[in-house]
Amino acid sequence: MKVGFIGLGNVGGKLGGSLLRNGFDVTVFDQKVDLVTDFIRRGAKGGTSAAELMCACDVVITCLPSPAASAAVVEEMLPEVTQGKIWLEMSTTNDEEIRRLATLVGAQGGAAVDCPVSGGCHRADTGNISIFAGCDRATFDRVLPLLKTLGRRVLHTGPAGSASILKVITNYLATANLVSICEALVTAKAAGMDLNTAYEAIRISSGTSFVHETESQVILNGSRDISFTMDLVSKDIGLFQGIADRTGVPLEVSPLLNEIFRDGQDRYGPRELSPNIIRRLEDATGLTVRAPGFPPEMLDEEPEEPGYEVVPTGTTRPVAAR
Template sequence: MSARRSYAFIGLGHLGSQLAANLIRNGFAVTVFDRDPAAVERLVVLGADAGGSPAEAAALAGNAITCLPSPQVSEAVLAGPGGLLEGLPAGGGWIEMSTNGQDEIVRLASLASARGVETLECPVTGGVHLAAVGQITALVGGDAALYARHRPAVEAMCARSFLMGPVGSAAVIKVITNMLAFIHLVAAGEALMLAKKGGLDLAQSYHAIVASSGNSFVHETESQLVLNGSYDIGFTMDLALKDLGFALGMGEKFGVPLELASRVDAIFRQGKQAYGGSAWSTMIVKLLEDAVGTDLRALGFPAKLAS
């Protein structure tokens, strides 16, 4: 198999494991690494090889993909001891699928460029349940020729991809989409609570909103997990606050007052204080449930979103 169709994949969490699995299912040679041996073993069972470090995995594959929880972790995996830059050859590609701020990804790409490694930023949006079936959307930043070279891999993982511009462009639009998602989530919780306190059937209210001008992707998906009571979206309060921090930073940098995002950031900080940073982000609605003393529950909604 050519080097172009061979990738190291570093970061096998809720999202990364699904993306890597789709690469394997679509015939790519994948060498995986994660600090969790069980996560590695699950991918090995599907046909991946295991690398002993990011550097080793990258040297075996010639190209690398990362899906990691923070810019700090991305930098350590890229440029730290045993990192990708110790293994990737000059001319190799690094596809960064983590969510970063614009300044962070531009700086990390410059570190890679200094070692002859080309960077394609490729954060995704849509949720883990869509990643599981290859229906998630990729937001791409980087050189158009580099995108074309790695597009088969991107399309093996994602149903749609949008080239937004040079490196840093995808970071901006990804932060925008996440900011909107968190605003919509808080709004959906408030809407459902109004329906509950107004004496409406919550299941019927859910479906009526879906069919209305007030509908959103977040209501269609995450409201179901609230109504079930599992809140299990596979995305944490800490990650939400990281992304909201990026949004507020961009607002300050670009001179855009973000009043709604600022208020939602404050609400999520309350949520983290109440339930912990590792709680699912959808539990932000539980903050309202607890404040009002009323649970938002209805029959017929799943504990997890269908893949």
């Protein structure tokens, strides 16, 4: 299988690296020539356009920063889509837009997979990230070997668009957790608590979460480097709010989160690291939230293992289909 990969940024570069590391025939393209050059040095082929990749490859993966960027790339590739070609979208995007583009790809004889990832850049780097896949079952079975290399846990979510809905739901929950963690850590500091002790108290209690066990560490280190920025958070939670608006769900927390991150971008810039949303509270209180012994960035210490499909089983915990 020849794989094209378009978009070698924070997440895409790591996902593409997993394919190279596992022996796939990979051709890459990115507007940043230095990123392409690095992949060529590591064994990939370099492409000069999205259309060229679709012409030369069986599957073309996109991992891009916005729905508009994805749409532009797909429209460029469309004339080269033929029977059996697959477009696999790993960006976080709009579910209505992914359905529109999937229809265009299908009309050309190809197939589209709505395929966002979740779990952080550190897990994307080791092939241990989780993957949602929205497409028909036959297409899912065709790309499952590829997805098992790119990620650890792979969930078939239904038709195109379903994976993108679930992705923005999970990102909304992560954002709500991040903001509440920032409030908890600043309040602990104001109350005179030792922040190492506060971190452990949260970690071993009902207050813990994936976000706490990752982002709290880089917050307390001071780097705040989780390889994700405020503009991307705003995009994702804005997409979630859009789903709620069009389905008539009267949310209360979501509008506040959107306003908090709009304010964060106004204060610190759209490309500020997302955990630095805590600066709003640090600035308001004059407190500095730091503690010794925490890492500047997250590393995935789990060994790379073959992925597997996660199969929902109703009220019981999902089981793995090996």
